[in-house]
Amino acid sequence: MKIILHIWRQRNCKDKGKMTRYEVPNVNQEMSFLEMLDVLNEDLILKNEEPVAFDHDCREGICGTCGCMVNGMAHGPLPGTTLCQLHMRHFKEGDELYLEPWRAAAFPVVKDLVVDRSAFDRIIAAGGYISVATGSAPDGNAVLVPKENAECSMDAAACIGCGACVAMCPNASAALFTGAKIAHLGLLPQGQPERDQRAIAMVAQARQELFGSCTNIGECEAVCPKEIKLEVIARMNGDFIRASLTGR
Amino acid sequence: MSAIAINPVYRVVRFYEAPIGKKAIMALTGVVLFGYVVAHLVGNLQIYGDPQQINKYAALLHNPATSGLLWGARIALLLAVVMHIVASIQLWKLKNDARPVAYVKKDDAAATYASRTMMWSGPIVAAFVIFHVLHLTVGAVVPLQEIAPNEPNVRANVIAGFSNPAISAFYILAIALLCIHLYHGLWSMFQSLGFSHPRYTPKLKKGAAIFAILIAIGNCSIPVAVMVGLVK
Structure with missing residues (x-):
């Protein structure tokens, strides 16, 4: 399925940052949300563009490293789930998703979706x-x-x-x-x-x-x-x- | 804690500096203001009694022999209102400082309408209270009628006031917002003061809703009764 992403791109903590639109054409519904971002990043690297920075570590929902806002909901639409444990089967063809970093004065943005x-x-x-x-x-x-x-x-x-x-x-x-x-x-x-x-x-x-x-x-x-x-x-x-x- | 004594002034400052301290003050002053809303409604509902009933009650409150009590209550209420508002403005400022960059897209997961609009319902109700005091206590909006000095003709003033549809409409709007404000405030004060229990908190939320609606019905019945001619 095809997923359209609007991702917050910010080079560093001093950069102003803006939303950028990406299309991910070959999303498999068995992918986790982060795997979908991995696919996008590989595509960006091949095109010689800067990959999207996002935090992740265990990818099994226990470490607390990953997470971003998906359409205004922290960790996406599924309750009781970290972003890495959210799977693409919960989305459908042509969905437009807005990905933003955690917003708080106490959590300055380091890069893209990564906050301190x-x-x-x-x-x-x-x-x-x-x-x-x-x-x-x-x-x-x-x-x-x-x-x-x-x-x-x-x-x-x-x-x-x-x-x-x-x-x-x-x-x-x-x-x-x-x-x-x-x-x-x-x-x-x-x-x-x-x-x-x-x-x-x-x-x-x-x-x-x-x-x-x-x-x-x-x-x-x-x-x-x-x-x-x-x-x-x-x-x-x-x-x-x-x-x-x-x-x- | 160690037995090292902390300066009592510093202790109070430290308590109030913390958002939890401010919320505790908001909860406690909220209890006082809620108590007043209930007492005020009980007083007002006497308009449905004998035509002299509410004026007798007003004369009792305005009795010069107990004017100290009346002014004591007024000052206590004013103090509670001021503390409630000051704390809320400080917390509102903190909230704005805490998220300087807004989300492009933000959804609500669990927030009730009441909880999201406390900072709207509060100031509108406060503006109404000022108008209401100028209208029916000070007499700055329309001249008030008196039976004798210190014996206001409350019944006549209420009927005259609510016969004006604009005044009635503002009143009903303010009461509706008060109802919404009270719903969130009434259960939230328990949480702010440290009480939450899986067995009782859901009941508290229901009880808060019932209380808020009853208060709204009681208050709104008066302008409606005046406008349809039930109270003459």
């Missing part, structure tokens, strides 16, 4: 850790974890840090990402010692990175490839407010 997501790393560095005693391995099950907490924590820990939540949010807020990290650690006994400090530090860092504020719209939850729930944002809000009020 180090702001997420700095949020993690601000408090996304626990302190453990090094040395010999602790006994298994020495610290008991309630089953429900383990499940909820694991759900939050599924976050792969792809940035789709920020990209889709009308406020470019990193609330779902930050909330997932705070919930993931804060639900476990090992995360308790730094729980208050973590909420305050990570929220402050997200603000400093110029991510927007959450207005409880739910766009992030709808496009999250790991289907992380808005509940983690409420938990972050609760932890932050409690830490602010009760800190000594």
